Amino acid sequence: MPLQKITRDELLARSLTVFRRRGYHNTAMSDLATACGLFKGSFYHYFESKEALMRAVLEWVQRSLQEKVFSVAYDEALPPAERLGKVLRRLNRALLSAEGGCIVGNTTLETAKLNPEFRGVLKEIFDQWLAALAHLYGSVHPPETAARLARQTVAELEGAVMLSQLYGSDEPFREGYERALLRLENFPV
Amino acid sequence: MPLQKITRDELLARSLTVFRRRGYHNTAMSDLATACGLFKGSFYHYFESKEALMRAVLEWVQRSLQEKVFSVAYDEALPPAERLGKVLRRLNRALLSAEGGCIVGNTTLETAKLNPEFRGVLKEIFDQWLAALAHLYGSVHPPETAARLARQTVAELEGAVMLSQLYGSDEPFREGYERALLRLENFPV
């Protein structure tokens, strides 16, 4: 039942959920159109191709994460531990506990090897994620250690989402989340 | 230039490398045929469908890992630390340092949500992987801790492969590898 009108941001948001669940190559323009209440021909009024749409989705994710999540790591009004907790909670909601898992991790494994443009945006996202965590861990650890803990945390969270998705259980992810917090307490978890 | 003859195992091995690099949905039967020196019609002499082929590939991976890698964890002729080193080195060669990353992780994120048959084999692989590591960590830690460390290690290695693939650097993976070893030394890494 086609809608009368839809904003570009709404298109991106709905496309995101479809890509996250079905993956990039397995998603058809008709899937996206249906999810947006459009007929598939109409989609090309907004985006010239499926690839351009995915690029726009990833760029939108990158901007949202930087503005609403990673930026919290640099908010000097809060103590580092609170910042980290806030970042992790927001990551969890925005990225990691959604149906279909993590659009960033999914798309990285499926397409980053093959598509340089996707790879570029995905690297930006991971760069900003790593920088935010390294900045926080840097309040307790020397810079080298902080950077290493950031890599460990990101790897662990992405791997934990994979296991949580596969087993249909929150446990692996919750464990990763707890350990990410402990790394600010001078525990070398 | 088509070969004269090819064994089923050779087909599986070559198909595996193609699926690992290109992903499942993005791989065409013609890609697989070319990699095997066959014309695409000939492929259906061995496998009734692309899905059946992928299933066979995953089952083959599962058997190989259990026989050649995970089984080492239970070899009582060696001390646990040596067993763990051996398991990790073999995992590294078989699964994690190959071009295109890890077929198990890639296929999990791309297809496990959508295809119950793939999900079954993939779960088996992760179950056996987790059990092998938990068994080894169990030589130093209580069972609950050992199981948790196994989950942490698997998650971290899969996430590290993702980052290593994306950045074209071995570092994230090597770090995960080192930490996996330290977890047997009573360090809660």
Place this chain on the structure above:
DNA sequence: GTCTATATCAAGATAGAC
């Protein structure tokens, strides 16, 4: 067991009416 040829279908994309 492998090849050629082909059937069938779905997907990405475009054109033009409303």
Place this chain on the structure above:
DNA sequence: GTCTATCTTGATATAGAC
């Protein structure tokens, strides 16, 4: 801005010759 209709391509899969 959305719809209908259609073009084109490429993919899975099959049939039958060699």
